[in-house]
Amino acid sequence: MAVYEFALDSTGMKRIQVFEGSNVTVLINGSIIADMLTKEELKVGRSFILEDASVVNVQFLTNAQYQVTKDEQPLRLISKAAIAEAEAKATAEREAQAGMRAAVARTKRPRAFKLKESLGWIIVEIGAILIVVAFFSLPYMNFPDASTVISNPISSPTAADIATAAPETMMQRSE
Numbered sequence: 767m768a769v770y771e772f773a774l775d776s777t778g779m780k781r782i783q784v785f786e787g788s789n790v791t792v793l794i795n796g797s798i799i800a801d802m803l804t805k806e807e808l809k810v811g812r813s814f815i816l817e818d819a820s821v822v823n824v825q826f827l828t829n830a831q832y833q834v835t836k837d838e839q840p841l842r843l844i845s846k847a848a849i850a851e852a853e854a855k856a857t858a859e860r861e862a863q864a865g866m867r868a869a870v871a872r873t874k875r876p877r878a879f880k881l882k883e884s885l886g887w888i889i890v891e892i893g894a895i896l897i898v899v900a901f902f903s904l905p906y907m908n909f910p911d912a913s914t915v916i917s918n919p920i921s922s923p924t925a926a927d928i929a930t931a932a933p934e935t936m937m938q939r940s941e
Contacts, residue, residue, distance in 0.1 A: 771849060772834040772841035774822075778852035782822060782841065784832050792824055800824075808832070 767787045774780035774794070783793040790808060792800040799814050808826035815821055816836075823835045834841045844852075 773844045778844050
């Protein structure tokens with residue numbers, strides 16, 4: 767099975783792969799975009815639209831080679847050494863980015879303002895202020911003296927009051 771890889775960008779990280787076996791499979795960065803193609807179909811050429819709206823054309827030439835173009839510009843065939851170099855570079859870049867993220871995560875940052883915690887403390891402070899205000903305003907409030915409360919107890923209905931009210935309520939109920 768022959769594999770041909772064409773660079774979509776200058777680094778060689780984005781590639782068109784053409785796998786040639788009993789049939790031909792075309793991939794972009796390992797994702798299949800066309801499968802079960804024959805060389806006869808590819809002699810005419812087959813076009814694919816990429817996510818960036820560019821058009822890639824894959825064509826099988828008569829001299830047992832493939833020509834791949836992107837927006838009618840030929841793409842370069844890259845060697846296995848160039849692929850390995852591009853993948854090593856990409857791996858190094860990913861590791862460097864991961865190291866940077868880990869270093870940033872390890873640094874101490876000041877705690878961010880948390881709404882729940884701050885609202886809880888605000889409520890506690892308001893409660894404390896209300897308690898202090900109530901305590902210092904006690905001397906200015908007009909409470910009845912204990913002697914006044916005892917001499918004027920709340921009157922409750924007596925048995926006589928209940929007896930006189932009962933016939934009226936009985937009559938109202940019967941009507």
